[in-house]
Amino acid sequence: MSEAKKLFLKTYGCQMNVYDSERMAEAMGAEGYVLTEVAEEADMVLLNTCHIREKASEKLYSDLGRLKPLKLAKPDLKIGVAGCVAQAEGAEILRRMPLVDLVVGPQAYHRLPEMARSPGQVVDTEFPPEDKFDHLPARKTNRGPTAFLTVQEGCDKFCTFCVVPYTRGSEVSRPVARLLAEAQDLVARGVREITLLGQNVNAFHGEGPEGGAWTLGRLIRALDEIPGLERIRYTTSHPNDMDDDLIAAHGDAASLMPYLHLPVQSGSDRILRAMNRRHTANSYLRLVDRIRAARPDILLTSDFIVGFPGETDADFEATLDLVRAVGYGAAFSFKYSARPGTPAAEKPPVPAEVADARLQALQALITAQQHAAQKAMVGRRVGVLYEKPGRLPGQMVGKSDHLMAVHVDDPQGQVGDLVQVEVIASSTNSLAARRLPG
Ligand code: SAH
Ligand code: SF4
Ligand code: F3S
Numbered sequence: 001m002s003e004a005k006k007l008f009l010k011t012y013g014c015q016m017n018v019y020d021s022e023r024m025a026e027a028m029g030a031e032g033y034v035l036t037e038v039a040e041e042a043d044m045v046l047l048n049t050c051h052i053r054e055k056a057s058e059k060l061y062s063d064l065g066r067l068k069p070l071k072l073a074k075p076d077l078k079i080g081v082a083g084c085v086a087q088a089e090g091a092e093i094l095r096r097m098p099l100v101d102l103v104v105g106p107q108a109y110h111r112l113p114e115m116a117r118s119p120g121q122v123v124d125t126e127f128p129p130e131d132k133f134d135h136l137p138a139r140k141t142n143r144g145p146t147a148f149l150t151v152q153e154g155c156d157k158f159c160t161f162c163v164v165p166y167t168r169g170s171e172v173s174r175p176v177a178r179l180l181a182e183a184q185d186l187v188a189r190g191v192r193e194i195t196l197l198g199q200n201v202n203a204f205h206g207e208g209p210e211g212g213a214w215t216l217g218r219l220i221r222a223l224d225e226i227p228g229l230e231r232i233r234y235t236t237s238h239p240n241d242m243d244d245d246l247i248a249a250h251g252d253a254a255s256l257m258p259y260l261h262l263p264v265q266s267g268s269d270r271i272l273r274a275m276n277r278r279h280t281a282n283s284y285l286r287l288v289d290r291i292r293a294a295r296p297d298i299l300l301t302s303d304f305i306v307g308f309p310g311e312t313d314a315d316f317e318a319t320l321d322l323v324r325a326v327g328y329g330a331a332f333s334f335k336y337s338a339r340p341g342t343p344a345a346e347k348p349p350v351p352a353e354v355a356d357a358r359l360q361a362l363q364a365l366i367t368a369q370q371h372a373a374q375k376a377m378v379g380r381r382v383g384v385l386y387e388k389p390g391r392l393p394g395q396m397v398g399k400s401d402h403l404m405a406v407h408v409d410d411p412q413g414q415v416g417d418l419v420q421v422e423v424i425a426s427s428t429n430s431l432a433a434r435r436l437p438g
Contacts, residue, residue, distance in 0.1 A: 007033040008042035012059060013050025015235065016197050017083055019148040021048045023136050024082065024109055030137050031113045040070060042077065044116060049083035051163050053337035057085045064097045071099045078116055080104060084167035088341075090125045106153075106168055110135035127169050133178070138185070145385055145416040146399075147191045151179055151206065151219065152198030157238060159265070160276045160344040161305060161336060164199050173198075173206035176214050176222070183223055192418060193231035193385055194223070201234045202241040217245035224253040230418050231385060233403070235261045236303075239279050239287055251294035258295050259329075259403045262288075263303035267322025268315035271308050274344070281322050288326055299329035299373060299402040306362055307336040307355025309347030316358050323365055329373040329402060331366045335359050374404060374426040384408060384433065386417045405430040 007028050011021040024046065025035055036042055047063055050056040060081065071077050080102040081093055087105035094100055102115045105125035110132040115122045133150070154169045155162075183194055196216070198204060205213040214222075216234065223232055232255045239262060249256055266272050267281045279287075291298060304319060323331070335355045338345040349355075377400070384406045386398040394411035400423075407430060408421055421433035 004034045005032055005043040006036040006041050008036050008039045008045045009048065010046070010063070011048045012056060013048070013052065013083065015148055015195070016150060016153070016199070017048050017050060019150050019197055020083070020106060020109060022148075023133070024048070024112055026138075027109065027113055027136050028116065031116065039067070044078040044080065045070075046080040046082055049081060049085035051084035051088045051167050051339070053334065054339070055337070057088075060085050060093075061097065064100065068099060078102070080112070080116070082106070082109065082112070084163065087125050087167040088163060091123045094121050094123065107132060131172075131174065133174065143186070143189050143191055145191060145387060146193040146195070147186045148195050148197050149179065149182060149186065150174070150197045151216075151234075152201050152204045155199045156203075157200065157278075158276060160274065161308065161339065161342055163339045163342060166341060168199055171200060171203055173204050173213075175207045176219060177209045179206065179219065180222060180226075183229065184226060187226055187228045190416060192228065192416060193233070194229060196220075196223075196232065196234040198234075199236065200238050200241060202237040202243075202246055215243060215245055217243065217249045220246070220249050220253050220256055224255045230255055231401075232256050233259060237262050239264065239277075239284050242287055242291070247291055247294050250291060250298060257401050257403070258298045259301075259401070260291065260298055261301045261303075262291075264322065265303060265305050266308065266311075266315070267319035268311070269318075271311055271315050271318075274310060275305075275308060276343075281318060285322070285325055297402075300326060301329055302326075302331045304331060304333040304362060305336050306333060306358040307350040309336070309344055309349055311336075311350055311358075316361075319362065320365060323362070323369070327373075328366060328369050329404075330370045333359060333362045333366060371426070371428075373402075374431060377402070377404065377423045377431055378426055380423050381420060381436065382406075382423060382433075384419055384421050386410075386413055386415050386419070388415060400431065406433050407431075408433050408435050410435045 009021055011017050049060045078101045081100055082104045086103045093103050101121055103123040104112055107127045108124040111124050152173045154171045155165045156171045158165050202216050204216040208214045264284050269280045382400045384398045384400055386396040388397055390397045390407045395407055396410045396413035397407045400406050420436045422436055423431050423433045425432040
């Protein structure tokens with residue numbers, strides 16, 4: 001038997017890229033490729049890219065530059081670019097970097113094996129009518145206790161700063177029967193926590209087994225019935241798609257965790273309008289109240305953009321006010337990055353120093369809230385799902401119900417155990433806890 005070919009796969013960007021990379025690795029596995037961590041050993045290098053901000057997308061070109069000597073030493077080496085830069089730039093990547101052999105957009109991954117076999121340079125950034133996941137091999141590898149499951153892809157919201165509607169296309173939901181089967185299969189392989197993914201996951205409207213569309217709330221309730229599936233999360237949600245049933249599910253679906261990432265981007269109505277978010281600061285705050293009424297201990301997180309074109313000091317103050325009013329468990333904040341082809345990129349930018357100062361101020365406030373949220377856990381009893389051994393002997397590390405990192409002194413603990421702990425201390429980015437009997 002000939003030696004297996006080796007695939008070096010690097011993933012940038014969001015959790016959906018992580019999921020896609022896994023599926024591409026499996027598809028290439030069926031072609032005889034095994035994964036390697038060492039680019040120098042690889043017969044094929046595949047970069048799964050992100051286009052969301054300029055920095056993310058420029059990483060592709062610096063990585064490709066570093067691959068040049070490898071390709072010169074080994075002309076048979078296949079170099080592939082997948083993901084959102086592939087979709088956005090297509091054949092332009094080949095012009096800028098002739099060492100690239102193939103460019104494959106996120107909707108064409110099922111064609112990757114065929115593209116890898118074909119000689120010469122190939123580009124596929126089509127949005128084919130068929131579901132790529134129906135044409136990718138089933139997930140076979142044994143896995144850790146947590147997994148992602150893409151239920152919805154694409155976005156029809158067209159926020160004026162964002163490339164996602166262009167790179168991922170319009171909203172498509174996967175059929176319910178396939179999702180339930182994939183979830184059951186994951187559980188059979190040892191998965192105890194599933195995070196449902198979608199660029200607009202709560203706009204899910206997958207076809208139900210008897211026809212008719214299911215909402216995300218209904219899908220979550222069905223997943224909640226699967227024995228052995230202990231924890232369900234979903235990301236990322238748009239505030240306007242939080243319907244009553246989904247909010248109610250936070251109160252009555254036992255395995256739905258008390259955690260929700262609900263990006264708001266800004267606290268200024270003027271800026272929200274310019275962003276085409278179609279909600280106000282106030283409607284977001286009222287939504288937060290309704291969610292907390294259904295699940296009082298829910299931990300909320302968000303994304304923010306500072307320095308959006310036209311953002312004044314008063315607009316930024318409104319963002320700080322909103323953060324103070326909500327009290328987040330954590331949040332990502334980004335400096336606005338003008339993206340080619342998006343409407344906001346036409347507008348004059350806020351000076352870089354001003355955006356930098358705002359980013360620092362916002363991050364300081366969010367960090368303070370994160371520490372307060374962690375401290376508030378001390379003395380409480382929470383569930384922890386062990387994901388890996390800790391750095392110290394006898395220590396296990398996992399995530400709490402609220403998605404906080406927790407380390408527990410537990411020499412008998414095994415990866416995959418879901419245990420009850422009492423939180424005893426909070427440090428910068430994690431909690432320490434003591435395992436409770438039972
Ligand atoms: N679908 C998700 C987010 C996708 S992108 C949602 O609707 O919330 C993840 C985050 O990147 C966004 O929430 C936003 O905060 C940030 N982002 C997107 N485009 C950006 C840009 N042009 N500049 C800076 N940050 C951006
Ligand atoms: Fe981008 Fe807005 Fe769609 Fe989120 S909702 S992916 S920020 S366009
Ligand atoms: Fe990046 Fe595409 Fe995800 S742009 S954030 S990899 S959807």
